[in-house]
Amino acid sequence: MTTFESESSSGASPAIGRQAYQGLERSCGDSIRTAPPLPGIERMEAWFQGNAFELHRHDTYAVGVTLEGVQSFHYRGVARASLPGQVMVLHPDELHDGGAGTEAGLHYRILYLEPSLLMRGLGEGAVSLPFVRQPVFSDPALREDILGLLGPLDRGLEQLAADDLIARLAQGLARHAGQPLKPIGSLAWRQVDRVRDYLEAHALHAVRSQDLEEIAGLDRYALSRHFRAAFATSPHRFLVMRRLGRARALIAAGEPLAEVAVATGFADQSHLTRHFKKAYGMTPGRWAGLVETGRRPDSAAA
Structure with a gap:
């Protein structure tokens, strides 16, 4: 996940556009990039100069982050x-338009979420969808x-990660709407x-949300809330850390990084590198070099 520079007094980061999603090629002119679909979720990235959308409305929540430029729109x-x-x-069914507020253009990413997802994320007892009166605000954690x-x-999002993030997003929107959190x-x-033990034993396998629901007897969003309360992390993050632990052991044994990535359930070496650096503060290659250096005295003594 992107790490942003410290925020200005307005709550926005002036350098966010340079920091966000390094390595993705920036498009020239007006363009839209869409992601592989998820149930109930559309994901989009856009670059615009001038006006982008005329007045319109849709039946989903639109939740996004401005990355570069000023996003100007009429709403309510x-x-x-x-x-x-x-x-x-x-909010769903609210008329709005949108475009770049300055000649510098606009770059943003946005989610379109079916309201039922947020309702489920709020848990049993939720009686209404969150209504956030201020459509623009600063909240680094929610961001x-x-x-x-x-x-x-450029790839799909793992289901366990999506479930946890939706639960957290629903709670964050409820907080900004002034609704009491359940x-x-x-x-x-x-x-x-039981879920923790299952994840430990199946760390190198594909784990579905349905599997964990059956094991726990809880729906995926309730499970996410209870698991985080118990272990201070999500089921997905717990699973990733178990995989990274196996990866470190294979790297220490001298296995090639590309093979380590495949063997430990990551899509490819870059996928492993991103998670490894986030967890340990260094790349797998750097770790391999340090482990190799650490073995030399024993080898010489032998």
Whole structure:
């Protein structure tokens, strides 16, 4: 996930466009990039000069982050502007337009979410969808959750990661809407312990949300909330860390990085590298070099 520079007094980061999603080629002129679909979710990245969309409405939530430029739009009868690093939330069936607010152009990423997903993410007892009156605001934690759902756009998002992020996004929107968050109640220790043991034993296999629902007897969003409360991380992150632990062992044994990636359930070496660096603060190649250096005294003694 992208790490942004410290925020300005307005809450937006002026350098966010340079930091966000390094390695993706920036398009020239007006263009749109879409991601592989997820159930109930559309993901999009766009670059625009001038006006982009005429007044329109859709039946989904639109939740996005401005990366570069100024995003200018009319919403609920008022002219609005979103700066780099700020979050935008547009509600279903609300009329709005959009485009670049300056000659420098506009770059942003956005989610289109079916309302039922957010309702499920709020859990049992939710009686209404969150209505965020201010469509533009600064919230670094919520921004990171949104960008987690948005990227990388060149491949699908793992289901376990999407489920956890939707639960967190629903809670974040409810917070900004001023809705009381539903208390988690008694922690389901027996259920989350079973899930943890299953993830430990099946770390190198594809794990589906349906599998964990059957093991826990909880729906995926309730499971995400209980698991995070018990272990301070999500089921997906727990699974990734178990895979990374196996990867470190294989790297220490001298296995090639490309083969390590495949053997530990990552899509490719770049996928492994991204998660490895996020977890350990260095690339797998750097780790391999340090492990090799650490073996030399023993080898010489032998």
